[in-house]
Amino acid sequence: MKPLLLPLVAALLLGPGLSAWARESHHTAATPSPAAAPAPCTAQPTLPCARTAAPVFAEDGTLWLAWAQGGQVWVGQSGDLGRTLSAVAVNATPQAIDDNGENRPKLAVRGSTVVVTYTVKKPGAGYAGEVLLSRSTDGGASFSTPRSVSDEAKPVSQRFDAIALSPSGRLYAAWIDKRRGSAGYVGAALALGWSDEDGSGSVSANHIAADHSCECCRVAMALDSRGWPVITWRHIFGANVRDHAILSFVDASTPGAAQRVSDDDWAVDACPHHGPALAIGSGDVRHLAWFTQGKRRQGLFYAQAKPGEAFSAPLAFGNPRQAPGHPAVLAAGDTVVLAWKEFAGGVSAIQVMTSADGGMNWTAPMGVATSAGASDHPLLVRRGDTVFLSWLSAQEGYRLLPVARAGGS
Amino acid sequence: MTGWRAALAVLLLGLAGPAAASELRPFVAGSWSALRTAHAGRPLVVGFWSQTCLPCLAEMPVWSRFVRSHPGVAVVLVATDPLDEADALRRLLRRHGVEALENWAFADDFVESLRFEIDPDWRGELPRSYLIAPSGTVTAITGLMDEARLRSWLAVP
Numbered sequence: 001m002k003p004l005l006l007p008l009v010a011a012l013l014l015g016p017g018l019s020a021w022a023r024e025s026h027h028t029a030a031t032p033s034p035a036a037a038p039a040p041c042t043a044q045p046t047l048p049c050a051r052t053a054a055p056v057f058a059e060d061g062t063l064w065l066a067w068a069q070g071g072q073v074w075v076g077q078s079g080d081l082g083r084t085l086s087a088v089a090v091n092a093t094p095q096a097i098d099d100n101g102e103n104r105p106k107l108a109v110r111g112s113t114v115v116v117t118y119t120v121k122k123p124g125a126g127y128a129g130e131v132l133l134s135r136s137t138d139g140g141a142s143f144s145t146p147r148s149v150s151d152e153a154k155p156v157s158q159r160f161d162a163i164a165l166s167p168s169g170r171l172y173a174a175w176i177d178k179r180r181g182s183a184g185y186v187g188a189a190l191a192l193g194w195s196d197e198d199g200s201g202s203v204s205a206n207h208i209a210a211d212h213s214c215e216c217c218r219v220a221m222a223l224d225s226r227g228w229p230v231i232t233w234r235h236i237f238g239a240n241v242r243d244h245a246i247l248s249f250v251d252a253s254t255p256g257a258a259q260r261v262s263d264d265d266w267a268v269d270a271c272p273h274h275g276p277a278l279a280i281g282s283g284d285v286r287h288l289a290w291f292t293q294g295k296r297r298q299g300l301f302y303a304q305a306k307p308g309e310a311f312s313a314p315l316a317f318g319n320p321r322q323a324p325g326h327p328a329v330l331a332a333g334d335t336v337v338l339a340w341k342e343f344a345g346g347v348s349a350i351q352v353m354t355s356a357d358g359g360m361n362w363t364a365p366m367g368v369a370t371s372a373g374a375s376d377h378p379l380l381v382r383r384g385d386t387v388f389l390s391w392l393s394a395q396e397g398y399r400l401l402p403v404a405r406a407g408g409s
Numbered sequence: 410m411t412g413w414r415a416a417l418a419v420l421l422l423g424l425a426g427p428a429a430a431s432e433l434r435p436f437v438a439g440s441w442s443a444l445r446t447a448h449a450g451r452p453l454v455v456g457f458w459s460q461t462c463l464p465c466l467a468e469m470p471v472w473s474r475f476v477r478s479h480p481g482v483a484v485v486l487v488a489t490d491p492l493d494e495a496d497a498l499r500r501l502l503r504r505h506g507v508e509a510l511e512n513w514a515f516a517d518d519f520v521e522s523l524r525f526e527i528d529p530d531w532r533g534e535l536p537r538s539y540l541i542a543p544s545g546t547v548t549a550i551t552g553l554m555d556e557a558r559l560r561s562w563l564a565v566p
Contacts, residue, residue: 271461273535325532343525375521
């Protein structure tokens with residue numbers, strides 16, 4: 001493992017708008033950390049040189065991060081909330097890794113099992129990719145040779161992977177698949193694969209769960225209280241309406257049918273590059289956040305549904321004059337947290353709002369961080385009762401900022 | 410990061426000399442204004458595209474036909490892909506016969522800022538096209554360009 005110092009910026013950048021709680025309980029020492037000035041990017045691994053970072057808190061409170069740099073995926077772990085990281089490379093040989101806010105390397109951790117998926121670009125006439133999966137069974141000390149998640153003899157294209165590791169040890173993977181891309185086929189397909197419960201090996205025979213997905217937006221996955229996955233993605237309804245769909249499993253290895261989330265009526269022959277976010281809270285309530293430019297509504301929206309029920313009326317959030325986008329949602333019991341990015345010239349700002357009653361009532365939006373340059377999409381991650389914003393930006397480096405407290409169950 | 414990527418952009422994309430076939434100009438802060446100024450006074454069509462966007466690739470034949478039939482209109486293509494994919498972008502431009510157009514590629518990861526200079530209402534959907542009349546009036550279009558729409562815009566710009 002290569003140790004590296006990760007300068008962590010916290011309290012000083014939280015800004016005056018943050019609640020007294022967050023100001024008082026932030027995790028850094030009283031002495032301010034140095035600003036996360038990017039280290040020379042010729043050195044690897046150097047997290048601030050990456051475009052994106054995927055965070056996971058393990059059950060023991062260890063922070064895990066995955067990022068791409070120099071054609072390699074790096075997996076780092078930190079016992080001190082990111083101040084110091086030890087990182088190992090997943091792929092030995094550099095590859096053309098798809099690495100942007102919509103399609104970053106993914107990470108799942110449970111016990112000593114660590115799973116990484118990432119997309120390698122296959123540029124061509126019809127832009128294509130290959131989703132590769134690597135697994136560590138020794139707590140991230142070493143990783144298996146990455147292998148395709150596709151079960152095709154000659155894989156066509158997989159992109160926009162999402163993964164989750166169930167408590168039983170079963171790995172679930174979802175991705176946008178182009179194997180059915182014959183002439184006249186609209187869009188791509190949502191494909192699924194899962195492993196056995198012993199946590200070894202790759203994923204099973206692939207299952208095409210839904211035809212006609214949008215081709216260019218991230219897929220979101222979360223596990224319900226039974227450890228079964230729920231998946232949401234931008235679908236193509238009819239000829240060209242790019243609204244969202246959701247799918248739940250009916251048992252641990254049987255996906256159910258896709259259902260429409262909302263009728264935004266975004267009919268467009270274009271790639272939005274703007275996928276949804278999903279979290280599951282108490283009562284297995286599905287909490288969704290998404291972006292649309294539909295005829296019926298435009299901007300960012302939140303809605304929720306109990307299992308098998310229809311979604312609530314979409315709630316608009318974000319300042320429509322500040323280009324709100326790229327939402328993240330986190331649920332813990334009845335606490336629901338939304339984070340998103342806004343930009344109106346100058347700096348990008350991450351806004352956060354919180355509900356303590358399962359998404360019925362919300363705090364006012366609160367600006368928690370800004371960046372004066374390129375930045376990743378915001379992500380939310382929880383350790384214990386503290387909800388953190390995880391955000392990587394070019395000028396400010398990696399930030400892990402407490403933004404909310406998760407109450408109750 | 411921005412600094413070294415911008416430096417790399419200059420190396421990869423090439424800044425020197427007049428527009429030559431397969432030249433990819435680095436699109437950075439200020440490029441939109443410079444581009445519009447350079448073509449002021451005549452009809453200008455700017456198409457934003459990405460190699461990851463299938464409708465954008467489907468649109469390429471529209472551009473190659475349109476420039477042949479309308480030599481008096483300036484057609485400019487801007488790829489929004491990161492600059493380290495310049496080789497793949499050039500291959501695609503050649504394959505679709507549009508490598509001789511004025512071609513640019515995003516050379517700054519701060520895409521929110523680049524888009525904001527172009528149009529605060531553009532949220533990143535592709536393809537995205539701007540039809541700019543000699544008067545300066547701008548028409549924004551999301552999605553696959555329709556040749557009939559281009560022609561009617563020219564008739565009544």
